[in-house]
Amino acid sequence: MKRLAISLSALLVSSVAVVAADDPIAVRQSLMQAVAGAAGASGGMLKGEIDYNPVVAKAAIATLYGVSQAYGDYFPEGSQNGDTDAAPEIWEDMEGFHNALADFQADAAAAFEAAGKDGPADLAAFKAAVQPVLSNCRDCHESFRIQDD
Amino acid sequence: MLRNLLFGGAALAVLAGAAFWFLTRPEGIGSSALAAVGPGDATRGERIFWAGGCASCHARPEAEGERLLELSGGLELETAFGTFVAPNISPDPAQGIGEWDESVFVNAMLHGVSPEGKHYYPAFPYPSYARMETQDVLDLFAYLKTLPPAAEETAPHRLSFPYTMRRGIGLWKLIYMHEEPLVELPADAPEAVLRGRYLVEGPGHCGECHTPRSFAGGLQFERWLAGAPALEGDGRVPNITPSSAGIGSWSVADITYYLESGFTPDFDSVGGEMVAVQKNMARLPEEDRAAIAAYLKAVPEVEGE
Numbered sequence: 169m170k171r172l173a174i175s176l177s178a179l180l181v182s183s184v185a186v187v188a189a190d191d192p193i194a195v196r197q198s199l200m201q202a203v204a205g206a207a208g209a210s211g212g213m214l215k216g217e218i219d220y221n222p223v224v225a226k227a228a229i230a231t232l233y234g235v236s237q238a239y240g241d242y243f244p245e246g247s248q249n250g251d252t253d254a255a256p257e258i259w260e261d262m263e264g265f266h267n268a269l270a271d272f273q274a275d276a277a278a279a280f281e282a283a284g285k286d287g288p289a290d291l292a293a294f295k296a297a298v299q300p301v302l303s304n305c306r307d308c309h310e311s312f313r314i315q316d317d
Numbered sequence: 318m319l320r321n322l323l324f325g326g327a328a329l330a331v332l333a334g335a336a337f338w339f340l341t342r343p344e345g346i347g348s349s350a351l352a353a354v355g356p357g358d359a360t361r362g363e364r365i366f367w368a369g370g371c372a373s374c375h376a377r378p379e380a381e382g383e384r385l386l387e388l389s390g391g392l393e394l395e396t397a398f399g400t401f402v403a404p405n406i407s408p409d410p411a412q413g414i415g416e417w418d419e420s421v422f423v424n425a426m427l428h429g430v431s432p433e434g435k436h437y438y439p440a441f442p443y444p445s446y447a448r449m450e451t452q453d454v455l456d457l458f459a460y461l462k463t464l465p466p467a468a469e470e471t472a473p474h475r476l477s478f479p480y481t482m483r484r485g486i487g488l489w490k491l492i493y494m495h496e497e498p499l500v501e502l503p504a505d506a507p508e509a510v511l512r513g514r515y516l517v518e519g520p521g522h523c524g525e526c527h528t529p530r531s532f533a534g535g536l537q538f539e540r541w542l543a544g545a546p547a548l549e550g551d552g553r554v555p556n557i558t559p560s561s562a563g564i565g566s567w568s569v570a571d572i573t574y575y576l577e578s579g580f581t582p583d584f585d586s587v588g589g590e591m592v593a594v595q596k597n598m599a600r601l602p603e604e605d606r607a608a609i610a611a612y613l614k615a616v617p618e619v620e621g622e
Contacts, residue, residue: 204583204584204585207580207584208584211574211578211580211584214574214578215570215571215573215574216570217570299578302578302580303578303579305579305580305586306579306586306587306588306592306595309586309588310588310592313588315552315588315589
């Protein structure tokens with residue numbers, strides 16, 4: 169199982185690597201797909217659809233942590249143009265965007281720390297660790313993603 | 318003959334006017350009517366406060382965290398009828414509701430009648446609150462009394478004729494305001510579904526945005542929760558009935574988790590006006606979110622939107 173989780177993490181990271189490095193939109197979108205996968209595994213356990221498993225929990229938290237470290241590097245000037253849902257507010261308010269990113273990084277780092285070597289011991293511990301990280305999705309999207317309504 | 322006709326016409330006009338005046342009179346309760354209900358409990362009232370999302374309109378615009386509890390008002394709702402300004406409902410005696418007693422508050426919440434005995438505009442969603450238990454309203458009042466006072470004066474609404482005529486709201490209330498539950502449920506319906514009906518149709522006032530309105534601004538009950546144009550701007554509010562156009566594919570667990578975390582079943586995050594609502598819902602006990610979910614699976618399926 170641990171092997172599975174490790175290869176799962178590796179898979180998520182390698183899916184990033186195959187994207188052309190000179191296409192920041194594609195890279196950051198693949199990073200968000202990795203987050204969606206981690207949020208999906210987390211939500212499945214929190215909803216009780218999947219039995220709690222500390223290794224899967226750890227993989228989800230590690231993915232969130234890794235993405236939080238890398239994500240901010242893929243918003244160079246000019247990459248607001250193209251097939252992207254990234255809102256112009258990112259480039260108009262780069263400081264605000266970096267503050268939001270710093271919150272994500274801090275929450276993800278705390279969760280990674282709390283997860284320890286073997287992952288959170290039980291569902292309650294996992295919930296306490298991961299929920300603050302996941303709340304960043306909503307908060308950042310609210311200001312910095314194009315609203316589809 | 319002509320004189321008789323004129324006289325008869327005038328008499329009819331007077332009668333019609335009298336009938337209008339009678340039918341549209343703002344009716345509330347007297348203070349003695351509350352004797353049978355217990356005193357308000359602020360702890361229970363806090364749960365009602367978040368279920369009702371009071372802060373989303375009455376907190377200072379853009380407030381977050383603890384400052385959501387300063388109910389200075391000031392948010393402007395730009396609608397087809399004009400601009401409504403959410404009032405100060407903090408316990409400030411001069412600008413807020415510090416001087417109100419329980420019967421004044423109950424009249425506002427359950428009857429849409431102001432301390433001066435006038436109709437409130439239904440931008441204040443009392444047509445939903447009319448379905449609330451009086452005890453819950455008193456509990457909410459007790460909780461509001463514990464919040465910090467705010468000194469801002471409330472600006473007046475900016476409406477154009479004929480919407481400036483409050484008396485006409487009396488007729489509107491006869492058509493669109495009902496104390497009874499909207500969705501009929503069997504007597505042996507599960508407790509959670511009944512609780513969810515109360516939360517959604519009453520304090521939660523979900524239908525005020527998720528149900529389309531008639532030209533007169535009343536809810537089209539036959540399309541209950543089936544989605545509607547946003548009251549502000551040109552967005553749409555989604556269909557949340559259990560149809561294929563709505564959220565029929567969401568499980569009870571999906572809806573419950575969405576209200577707690579803001580994640581849809583495909584792990585997108587909540588957006589738009591619903592962000593503030595979801596954050597309020599996250600403060601409710603889990604059983605209330607589960608009850609809302611159970612009710613949303615039990616309402617009639619409506620397609621479209």
